[in-house]
Amino acid sequence: MLKYAELKESPRKLISFTILTPDEFELLLPAFERVYLRKYPASQTNTGNERKRKAGAGRKGLWQSYGLHWYTRKAIPCSL
Numbered sequence: 001m002l003k004y005a006e007l008k009e010s011p012r013k014l015i016s017f018t019i020l021t022p023d024e025f026e027l028l029l030p031a032f033e034r035v036y037l038r039k040y041p042a043s044q045t046n047t048g049n050e051r052k053r054k055a056g057a058g059r060k061g062l063w064q065s066y067g068l069h070w071y072t073r074k075a076i077p078c079s080l
Contacts, residue, residue, distance in 0.1 A: 042055045
């Protein structure tokens with residue numbers, strides 16, 4: 001997944017993805033954050049329902065429960 005922190009370090013990539021210079025993008029970023037939080041509040045799910053738990057809480061996936069990450073799965077042989 002592409003992250004802003006990575007693009008911020010490489011102005012050429014930021015310009016190629018957004019057609020904005022880093023300074024121009026920094027000016028628009030607060031407005032984007034406000035609109036995003038208004039459209040997707042942390043107190044609601046993606047479907048608009050009220051959350052039963054805090055965002056990020058709840059059941060974890062099988063690999064996360066063992067403390068493994070997605071890249072670890074490729075190294076673990078599994079028999080079918």
